Amino acid sequence: MSSMNRVNNLIDHPEFQQHLEKTEELERVRKFCKHGFEHGLAVARIANAYLLEEGAGKLGREVVYAAALLHDIGRWVEYETGQDHAAASAELAVPILAACGFAGTEIEMIAQGIREHRLRRQEGLSPLGQALALADDWARDCRNCAARADCYKFGDSMLRITY
Ligand SMILES: [Fe+2]
Numbered sequence: 063m064s065s066m067n068r069v070n071n072l073i074d075h076p077e078f079q080q081h082l083e084k085t086e087e088l089e090r091v092r093k094f095c096k097h098g099f100e101h102g103l104a105v106a107r108i109a110n111a112y113l114l115e116e117g118a119g120k121l122g123r124e125v126v127y128a129a130a131l132l133h134d135i136g137r138w139v140e141y142e143t144g145q146d147h148a149a150a151s152a153e154l155a156v157p158i159l160a161a162c163g164f165a166g167t168e169i170e171m172i173a174q175g176i177r178e179h180r181l182r183r184q185e186g187l188s189p190l191g192q193a194l195a196l197a198d199d200w201a202r203d204c205r206n207c208a209a210r211a212d213c214y215k216f217g218d219s220m221l222r223i224t225y
């Protein structure tokens with residue numbers, strides 16, 4: 063079992079926690095899916111399983127978990143400024159990843175995956191971007207969601223288990 067030290071550094075990092083707190087505050091009355099730690103962890107587990115099945119396990123579990131845990135940290139920026147949160151999250155992720163011991167090439171890969179996480183099933187996504195995009199959908203429980211009638215993401219396919 064490989065080490066998850068750098069992922070645990072990330073979870074303990076004050077900037078990571080501050081971004082989650084800002085988003086939590088701004089989502090207090092949100093009726094749609096929220097973007098806290100639980101969401102990041104769910105996406106991490108699903109994306110990791112998907113990449114292993116696809117034979118892309120060489121990315122490394124730490125890279126996948128870090129990308130998933132960070133993929134929505136810029137949500138609060140989107141609420142405050144309108145900037146797309148995929149871009150904002152990628153920018154905010156870089157200094158945190160560097161402080162947690164990730165190498166330059168890993169940081170580039172993670173930032174790209176985060177930037178791509180809203181592009182669904184498009185051609186040319188990196189394996190990590192593709193995994194995050196799919197896991198982001200598969201991490202939702204639309205069946206038990208009271209807001210689904212008003213949700214732009216919702217369709218009948220979201221009620222089927224596809225993965
Ligand atoms: Fe997102």
Ligand SMILES: [Fe+2]
Pocket residue numbers: 097101105133134198
């Ligand atoms: Fe997400």
